[in-house]
Amino acid sequence: xxxxxxxxxxxxxxxxxxxxxxxxxxxxxxxxxxxxxxxxxxxxxxxxxxxxxxxxxxxxxxxxxxxxxxxxxxxxxxxxxxxxxxxxxxxxxxxxxxxxxxxxxxxxxxxx
Amino acid sequence: xxxxxxxxxxxxxxxxxxxxxxxxxxxxxxxxxxxxxxxxxxxxxxxxxxxxxxxxxxxxxxxxxxxxxxxxxxxxxxxxxxxxxxxxxxxxxxxxxxxxxxxxxxxxxxx
Numbered sequence: 509x510x511x512x513x514x515x516x517x518x519x520x521x522x523x524x525x526x527x528x529x530x531x532x533x534x535x536x537x538x539x540x541x542x543x544x545x546x547x548x549x550x551x552x553x554x555x556x557x558x559x560x561x562x563x564x565x566x567x568x569x570x571x572x573x574x575x576x577x578x579x580x581x582x583x584x585x586x587x588x589x590x591x592x593x594x595x596x597x598x599x600x601x602x603x604x605x606x607x608x609x610x611x612x613x614x615x616x617x618x619x620x
Numbered sequence: 621x622x623x624x625x626x627x628x629x630x631x632x633x634x635x636x637x638x639x640x641x642x643x644x645x646x647x648x649x650x651x652x653x654x655x656x657x658x659x660x661x662x663x664x665x666x667x668x669x670x671x672x673x674x675x676x677x678x679x680x681x682x683x684x685x686x687x688x689x690x691x692x693x694x695x696x697x698x699x700x701x702x703x704x705x706x707x708x709x710x711x712x713x714x715x716x717x718x719x720x721x722x723x724x725x726x727x728x729x730x731x
Contacts, residue, residue, distance in 0.1 A: 542718070551624075551711050551722025552663070595662065610655070610663035 512596045517615040526583045528614050530596030533577050538600040541572060541579045546593045546613070555594075556581070583616075591618045622646065624723035626712050632729045633702055641697040641726045645714030653720065654687055654697050655711045663711065669695060702730045 513531040520526045532541070540559050544552035556563055558570040558579070569582040583590055593613040625644045633639050645652050654666040665679040669689040680686070684702075689695040699706055707730045713720040 540718070544720075549725075551713065551725055552720075553722065554719040557718055593662075610665070612662040 512598055512611050514594075514596050514611065514614045516612065517617070519617050519619060520586055521619050522587055523585050526586050526590070526616060526618075528581045528583075528594055528596075528616070529578055530581070531578045532596070532598045535576050535598050536600065539598045540600070541570065541576075542597045542599070543568070543570065543581045544595045544597065544610070546595065548592075552595060552610070586616075586618045588618050588620060590616065592616060624712055624714050624721050626710075626723040626726050628726060629724065630727045630729075632731065634731050635704060636701055638698065638700045639702055639728060641699075641710050641712075641728070643695045643697070643712030643714075643723060645693070645695070645712070646716070646721055648692070649714035649716045649721070650692050651715040652689055652695050653713045653715070654695070655713070656681075656708045657711060657725070658708045666697070666710075699728075702728075704730045706730050 518528060540557055542557040543555045545555050546552040556565055556568050556570045558572050560572050560576060563570045571580045571582065581594060593615050595610050595613040597610060624646055627642045631639055650671045652669040655663040656666055657663050667680055667687045668676040671692060684700045687695060687697045697710060707728055709725040709727050711722055711725045713722045
């Protein structure tokens with residue numbers, strides 16, 4: 509089970525690009541990297557998932573280096589509404605249960 | 621379309637009472653998870669169901685906690701003899717492919 513390490517908190521200002529890095533040194537060959545976002549009083553929601561290199565969707569980009577021991581979630585031009593907790597998960601899509609374990613996440617505060 | 625629903629949204633109970641929490645997953649989703657989230661903390665895995673396979677109960681914190689799921693439908697999480705430390709938000713998620721879809725959670729307060 510790959511363990512992840514993220515910064516506990518980050519501050520940013522509106523309009524800036526925010527990069528949150530997650531370390532997963534013992535990621536396994538079959539593991540994918542998934543990021544979730546959680547607003548207060550809500551359940552987490554899926555943002556993006558990748559295996560290697562770069563993935564981009566309408567919300568964010570995910571950068572994964574060749575060794576896959578870390579990944580970086582990039583949020584372009586954040587707004588106040590991006591204030592949330594961001595979770596990095598590493599797991600094997602073919603397996604179940606505790607392969608998808610949420611750590612404490614990164615609390616992002618976007619300031620005006 | 622309908623997402624994951626949970627009931628009740630809030631539950632206040634007295635220490636020592638039993639509580640039952642309900643999760644209605646998205647129709648057709650074979651995987652279902654229960655998590656616990658204490659105030660200001662991350663999600664703590666409790667139990668996982670996948671189709672008709674034996675559930676992964678490795679996250680249940682004590683034998684006071686149990687969960688059931690009938691087929692690929694509703695799941696119930698039961699906490700017996702509740703303690704104040706059980707106070708938390710209990711989240712349910714269902715998954716078909718790569719993405720977990722979470723319900724709004726049940727906020728449990730044990731007095």
